Structure formats: C-alpha cells, structure tokens
Amino acid sequence: MPVEPLSQKEVEDRLAELPGWSLDGDRLTRSYRLGSHFAATAMVVHIAQVQEELDHHSDLTLGYDTVSLSVHTHSAGGAVTEKDIELARKVEDLAPGHGAH
Numbered sequence: 001m002p003v004e005p006l007s008q009k010e011v012e013d014r015l016a017e018l019p020g021w022s023l024d025g026d027r028l029t030r031s032y033r034l035g036s037h038f039a040a041t042a043m044v045v046h047i048a049q050v051q052e053e054l055d056h057h058s059d060l061t062l063g064y065d066t067v068s069l070s071v072h073t074h075s076a077g078g079a080v081t082e083k084d085i086e087l088a089r090k091v092e093d094l095a096p097g098h099g100a101h
C-alpha cells in the first residue's frame with residue numbers, strides 16, 4: 001500500500017509528541033546517548049529488529065556511546081510519512097530499556 005507524504009503541519013504536529021526528534025531537511029532525526037559502546041550496540045540490534053518487522057529502515061549510525069537515526073520514506077519520494085513517525089515512536093518506546101537518553 002503506498003504511503004502518502006505528510007504535510008508540513010502534520011509533521012510538526014507529530015513532532016510535538018516526539019521530544020528529541022527533529023526535521024533535518026526532509027528527514028526525521030534523533031541521536032541517543034548510552035552508557036557504553038556495548039549498550040549502544042545492543043540498541044542498534046534492537047532497532048534493526050523493529051525495522052525488519054515494520055519493513056521500514058532508517059540510516060542507523062553507531063558511535064562509541066551514541067546511536068543516531070535519520071529516516072524518510074524512499075517510496076514516497078523521500079518525504080516524511082506515517083511510516084517514519086511509526087518507527088520513531090517504536091524507537092522511543094524501546095529507548096528507556098537501553099538506558100538511552
């Protein structure tokens with residue numbers, strides 16, 4: 001099923017409920033800090049699992065103690081869609097369990 005681009009207003013409304021997430025050009029982004037490199041690595045694996053379940057994938061970057069995501073929807077011409085918001089919400093839900101902030 002095709003996903004439609006969200007309007008600027010729709011993106012802003014949804015971002016209001018996703019603290020820490022922001023729009024960088026046409027992408028939703030957020031970085032997390034973790035307690036160790038191993039903790040950050042475990043969070044990356046958990047996010048990868050969620051992304052496979054959603055069939056929606058961010059550019060996911062592992063640093064020493066950081067995890068960064070940047071996502072938009074390729075099939076919507078690179079716009080932000082509900083799929084990006086859904087992924088962001090799921091990552092927000094799993095982040096506290098990894099001690100990410």
Ligand SMILES: C[C@H](O)[C@H](O)[C@H]1CNC2=NC(N)=NC(=O)C2=N1
Pocket residue numbers: 055056057058071072073074075076
């Ligand atoms: C075939 C597969 O369903 C598609 O390529 C999916 C996979 N993951 C994806 N991820 C993102 N971010 N955008 C997409 O359009 C997308 N499409």
